[in-house]
Amino acid sequence: MTPAGRVTRRTLLRAAAAGATAATAGCAGGTRSVQVAVVWSSDELDRFREVVAGYPGTVHVVSAGNDIDAFLRARHLAGTSPDVAILPRPGLVTEYAERGWLSPVRPSNEYAVPPGLSDLLMTRGRRYGVWVKAAHKSLIWHLPSVLPETPGTWDELVTLTRTLGALARRGSGPAPLAIGAADGWVLTDWFENVLADLTPDAYDALAGSDADWQGRPVRDALDRLAELWSIDGAFPGGGRRALLTQYEESVIQVVRSRRAVMVFEADFTAEVIGTFRRGPEEPETFPFPSARPGARGPLIVGGDAAVAFADARGGVELVEWLTRAESFQPWLRVGGYLSPNTTIPLGDYVDPVRRRLAEEMRAPGTLRFDLSDQLPGPFTGSDGLGIWRIMQDFFADVTDGVPAAEAVRRATGQLAAAARSADGGR
Known part of the structure; x- marks a missing residue:
């Protein structure tokens, strides 16, 4: 994320071009179209365009790239804000609402989301966003032929990693874990799952203004990560190579080059697998393991929310339409989509993996939203900034031989300062 208030010349030019395109499209035939800015690209962008093709009006979809915040700030400065945006973080919804950029929205009566998600999009008692896409972020992927028996607890995962790591060091097999540590969000997802499993209440508290980032729960979660990440032979090429490995490459290391046995990440990993896997074997998943034997593991979700900008003609109506159960049927039929809307029948999912994940998301009392996406300002993380960079520093320490206690002390100090x-928080 570009730091708040800083918009680059490149972003301004890109946003201005998009604004000009929107104006041209809006004036065509004397009918103003509704413009939507999204973070999606490639297949996701194509699928969303198929969705809004069913809207009873013209919808022009613009991909803002990964830094949609900078894009939207530039459009606001130019006076060409889109009618609707799909935002990847609830913190942006809150910030834009407080700045007066957004119109309140009202979902249809066919819209319901799991407890804990809805309130994230409320500001001063009014709703300014609706969830339109979810990501299940508590999965570990593997090939059954390579790993026929999966670990059921955290201790079993650590033991398996030690065993496979020893074999990998002798050249007798692949490394146990692939990890895209070059992408800091991958490391924060690890941290969030461990923390939510160990101390769910502390997880919730860290999203607040009085969060204690040097408290026992954070230290315990980092201790557990250090226990796993410091295992010799855990990652292909070691920790330093892992810090240069991006998320997509980590998936490829499991499903194509077979340099690793397991990779942790969300349901959207299936799209990377579909592009790069070798051979007909279908990868499988198992839940992120709990530290408590027999206990259900954590369930972390991320999501994308639709908002309507202030005074945007047609924007509020489109946002409401996106919350109807039938609106995302084109994406559901193709696959690759997980809905936060619990009114959608599970039978509508053609993808059995996402059907199971949608069912898991509806179980009461287990779901928590991605913590780093709830953090304020630059602390939320982006390349080289915030919690992403801090977790990369911590990963570098524990994989480079720094004692766990010292690595945890450094990380909690950085987290508290940020x-x-x-x-x-503090």
Whole structure:
């Protein structure tokens, strides 16, 4: 994320071009179209365009790229804000609402989401966004032929990693874990799953303004990660190589080059697998393991929310339409889509994996939203910034032989300082 208030010349030019395109499209035939800015690209962008093709009006979809915040700030400065945006973080919804950029929205009566998600899009008692896409972020992927028996607890995962790591060091097999540590969000997803499993209440508290980033729950979660990540032979090429490995490459290391046995990440990993896997074997998943034998593991979800900009003609109506159960049927029929809307029948999912994940998301009392996406300002993380960079520093320490206690002390100090700087805790 570009730091708040800083918009680059490149972003301004791109946003201005998109604004000009929108104006041209809107004036065509004397009918103003509704413009939607999204973070999606490639297949996701194509699928969403198929969705809005069913809207009873003209919809022009613009891909803003990964840094949609900078894109939207530039469009606001130019006076060409889109009618609707799909935002990847609830913190942006809150910030834009407080700045007066958004119109309140009202979902249809066919819209319901799991407890804990809806309130994230409320500001001063009014709703300014609706969830339109979800990501299940508590999965570990593997090939059954390579790993026929999966670990059921955290301790079993650590033991398996030690065993496979020893074999990998002798050249007798692949490394146990692939990890895209070059993408800091991958590391925060690991941290969030461990923390939510160990101390769910502390997880919830860290999203608040009085969060204690140097408290026992954070230290315990980092200790557990250090226990796993410091295992010799855990990653292909070692920790330093892992810090240069991006998320997509980590998936390829499991399903194509077979340099690793397991990779942890969300349901959208299936799209990378579909592009790069070798051979007909279908990868399978198992839940992120709990530290408590017999206990259900954590369930972390991310999501994309639709908002309507202030005074945007047609924007509020489109947002409401997106919450109807039938609106995303084109994407559901193709596959690759997980809905946060619990009114959608599970039988509508053609993809059996996502059907199971949608069912898991509806179980009461287990779901928590991605913590880093709730953090304020630059603390939320982006390349080289915030919690992403801090977790990369921690990963570098524990994989480079720094004692766990020292690595945890450094990381919690950095987290606390970053939280104070962003008014997000102590």
